[in-house]
Amino acid sequence: MTGTETEPELKQLYREFDRAGLVPLWTEIGNIMPQTPQSAARPHVWQWSDLYPLAERAGELVPVGRGGERRAIALANPGLDGKPFATPNLWAAVQYLGVGEVAPAHRHAQGAFRFIVEGEGVWTVVNGDPVAMRPGDLLLTPSMNWHGHHHVGDAPMVWLDGLDIPLVHQLDAGFFEFGEDGVSEKATPERSRSEKLWGHAGLRPIWAEETPNSPLMAYRWSDTDDALEQQLELERDGFATVIGPGHAGIRFTNPTNGRDALTTLRTEMHRLAPGATSATVRTVGSSVWQAFRGSGTAYLDGQATDLDSGDLVAVPSWCPLRIEAHTRMDLFTFSDAPVYEALNLDRRHVTPNPNDR
Amino acid sequence: MTGTETEPELKQLYREFDRAGLVPLWTEIGNIMPQTPQSAARPHVWQWSDLYPLAERAGELVPVGRGGERRAIALANPGLDGKPFATPNLWAAVQYLGVGEVAPAHRHAQGAFRFIVEGEGVWTVVNGDPVAMRPGDLLLTPSMNWHGHHHVGDAPMVWLDGLDIPLVHQLDAGFFEFGEDGVSEKATPERSRSEKLWGHAGLRPIWAEETPNSPLMAYRWSDTDDALEQQLELERDGFATVIGPGHAGIRFTNPTNGRDALTTLRTEMHRLAPGATSATVRTVGSSVWQAFRGSGTAYLDGQATDLDSGDLVAVPSWCPLRIEAHTRMDLFTFSDAPVYEALNLDRRHVTPNPNDR
């Protein structure tokens, strides 16, 4: 916007801007107002075969306890300057807990869930309610709920932690409180109290009010598995019950209002029939995907990368994603979609597969 | 408001009002604007031991088919001039279907459900989806859903139909369409398609949108029973999981939004522990209660009446109701509460039991 003769005055003006705590828009607009989202985050894959042994090593070397709070190892997106953020809004970590160990109780404004790829024997105690952790389960610890974990099994356990830590950090909205150092509630029931009260489709305790986050703390694999399988079976019977051909999916929701289970995080499980391919989707907002069972190929902005059980993928805002299943493939995913929908900033572009009917 | 000398002129004025299609407020206000609700409807009990044989007799004498549509016998509140209305807004009927009979398909603006006290062998086909009917189940046929019934069992079946017929009649909002004369979809699956898609607590097909009425067409007794039992067990363990001492209850809800399963009707199941007594509640709006299992005493505006399995009670607006269980007692109830809540006309007064802690 500027001609050459004014350059010395301009430089002087910019110096004065700087002294006055000012920055002109016209030199910055390209970076801060791009024509389409230009995320600093990069599409990236972390392989379970790398993550698991490192988590085991941490289990040997790093005690778990008050201060560090959790033996959680976070995915650090290569575009985000070494920060422990899988995407600009999403935290994803593998957490390791050895036999007999206890992760001390705390609570925080950040919303959290755990998704279990393998192992068992840990109970997470949420506001005094012990919740078993088993493969395929999704467990919630919503914002400001007290929670600690303890391990009564006979082999170490590793799982995925998902949180909105980067979002809450950027929003300067974090509150954190320490609870008891151990976990006093040592019962290990099959079903948590939250499941006893809320684990019935469409049935709500009469006294219950709507809550922003789900009061159901565990979504069990057997249920998820059945829901996915029914969608594919009904598709085979000719009903329009799937996202796309051979592509089933469920969203984990808050039974008090039918919305996302957590206010800031969307959580879903997808199933692709063997050989099925998802549509190519680009979405404003980011996501993390974890292959739960089966194998396939993810196409991230056109780049192919193979996925096996446990592998994790970070998908930045507006990056096209397509997944092709070699075997029957189950994928867990979480995203920050509720944030964009709440602010009217959501946008989505879908390219169907050319060979779909 | 009037002195005697003006009486002839006043009479003349009232005649002219009448000719002009006018009515003064001041002579009517006491009736149309009472200080508290004065329902024309009366608290009333219908006994299953009366209803059942009459339904059987109708089964012998009255064919079911197009025109009459259903062999349904409606509760007619003694205060409502012989109209087939249990309360001013609620329809409750016993429907009887013989072995091999078919109730032809139709649809209507009125929302409907069926609650099964005993028997089995009938499938209701809702928009082409066959839904089994079994004791303790609640089945929905929401507004404008096609539905017919057919009986493949070996003994006649009787159930409770609940609808908003009087409300929709008063609102002049009724639409009705005839469908096929028989029921073409004769499959008798254990689980309907709606259950396969929606019968998982907190799991929602990703492609699904919010709908005003529930997309889940059947709430099964095993689930309801478990939900009630868990509330009472947790109460015994010291948790505040009940409506009142020994009084559990669940509401049937629409999983897409957590609200009532039907837009105009609230549906609930209550369980009282042996010897337990509900609080005395008066509510704006009316309800119908059906004893499902067990026995007890209902106090309607202080009047005691014994209840056994299948007995039905109409509770008018603002009539105090208390229920005392002799045995463990399960009660199904439906009401027009969503209407009042939507219009900001709901009001409720609760008198706790004096001997409650």
Place this chain on the structure above:
Amino acid sequence: MTGTETEPELKQLYREFDRAGLVPLWTEIGNIMPQTPQSAARPHVWQWSDLYPLAERAGELVPVGRGGERRAIALANPGLDGKPFATPNLWAAVQYLGVGEVAPAHRHAQGAFRFIVEGEGVWTVVNGDPVAMRPGDLLLTPSMNWHGHHHVGDAPMVWLDGLDIPLVHQLDAGFFEFGEDGVSEKATPERSRSEKLWGHAGLRPIWAEETPNSPLMAYRWSDTDDALEQQLELERDGFATVIGPGHAGIRFTNPTNGRDALTTLRTEMHRLAPGATSATVRTVGSSVWQAFRGSGTAYLDGQATDLDSGDLVAVPSWCPLRIEAHTRMDLFTFSDAPVYEALNLDRRHVTPNPNDR
């Protein structure tokens, strides 16, 4: 549905039904579940030239005071058995207040408004806040707000009262409380407190919460008139700012949530340019229309009837309505539409005018 040989047994069965408080569906279904709404109410017109002198006569003969409460003369739809109901849900009355008279304070669950055709000098005092009444104004007294009126002008005043009395009566939801016999707050400010706080487009006191009914008690004619005129002017400039050609309209809304000003009643003002004709609309739910200024013809189910200033029309559910303006014509209307929308029972059919572009 019945053959002749069973007739004696059938008659016997019906007698037993009757004794047991039962009514069969199959003999009643045609009446209670019609294929389209068959309102008992009839389309009807009341002329101002009849109403006004009768109201004056009532002013001479009937004192206003505690007990009768208001000198209000209600439109009684000829189809509704002499009940003082303009339609099954709507109350419409002309209220007459003489110079110096006071209508004593009361409050009730029924929602109310006043619309002023002519005259001035009355203040309605709503929860202690005096609100001036002037031609073209809409004034609210929402459910459970205390209100009384007093007349400080120099000529009697007549206005339209609209309430949901029939609806609340049918719903058995009425509560009524008497207040002070006079009106203690005798101030006669130009602007009420509610207007001072809420009468600014899009501006909301920071401390205010959402309320079910509007906190703004008066919608002034000058504003309404300007809003209507702007729509027609912009239409002439080529913008799509009208309901139909030459047909402007505004809805009175609750500024705290943008919804109808009252929870049970929709209130609107329409303006037709000279010679303009509205589309033919049939709606589930009923309405009352009052010609405010100008003249035209209303077509009710095809029947033409002329309308002049002050004339009132009752439109039953599903009755087609079209209005043709001879002069520029302003029409106030109120309806029970929010009830149907809240219950998912709303339905609407529009036939555009054949000569519209």
Place this chain on the structure above:
Amino acid sequence: MTGTETEPELKQLYREFDRAGLVPLWTEIGNIMPQTPQSAARPHVWQWSDLYPLAERAGELVPVGRGGERRAIALANPGLDGKPFATPNLWAAVQYLGVGEVAPAHRHAQGAFRFIVEGEGVWTVVNGDPVAMRPGDLLLTPSMNWHGHHHVGDAPMVWLDGLDIPLVHQLDAGFFEFGEDGVSEKATPERSRSEKLWGHAGLRPIWAEETPNSPLMAYRWSDTDDALEQQLELERDGFATVIGPGHAGIRFTNPTNGRDALTTLRTEMHRLAPGATSATVRTVGSSVWQAFRGSGTAYLDGQATDLDSGDLVAVPSWCPLRIEAHTRMDLFTFSDAPVYEALNLDRRHVTPNPNDR
């Protein structure tokens, strides 16, 4: 959490974490999960007496046109590394437009408003609708609305631009499109079309639907001023119509739903009576305040700073703010509060003034 003997292995482990794109939680938790919000942003004041001359200098040296788009000079919070962000979510800039100049049309996902401290003669054209800019007015250009500005007055004009640029940048949700280079719609009406349609309290065009952002593009000072004055007058008359003693305030809202005028930004105007003091408030989420008229002292985390007309203050998340008025003082403020409320992350702590009644 670690003892010394494992240090070499630990270092080795951390190197392997780094290679694998991983970061442990336990070394980072203090920074990323603080006990209360620890914003990098700092409370800061920019004085109008510094801003205005620099804007004028920019007016001489920097042309306005396509590419740089706007001659806007942004407040750069001293804690945010030189980025042009007033707070982590909020953009605030002074924009300067010379006589006869045109800021070319564009649109973007970012929501924007302008608040005018002084000057006149510019019309902003929003989706083809010319909107006059005058002192005290708030003008909106919501997300994805086309807008350009042109100046037909006789003296340069400077105003405040507020946007959610940092938020949308962090969310990677930005879309941007260039429009025409000039502004083709050169009409300069007193009232915009949006004001003609929406500028009437509580009146809504019947055909209008709810929209996420306000359809009213201008909130005029005369209205705002009157609303504030009425609150203080009613307070003097003994009514509870203010935020606190001598402290009035209005929020700019979307008339279609009563919520904030923009989905991501809260906009408000406050008025303090001479000598009045606001309560001390700390809020999760940040805000910017601009003294519009009058003078006073702001206490930011206890630090006093004087404010005169045009001065701007950035308030980071959880920083306590109190304002003391020397004269009658009007303050415009905007914040990211809707973001926190939508995500259930809002929290607020108020310390009343000790000398308040």
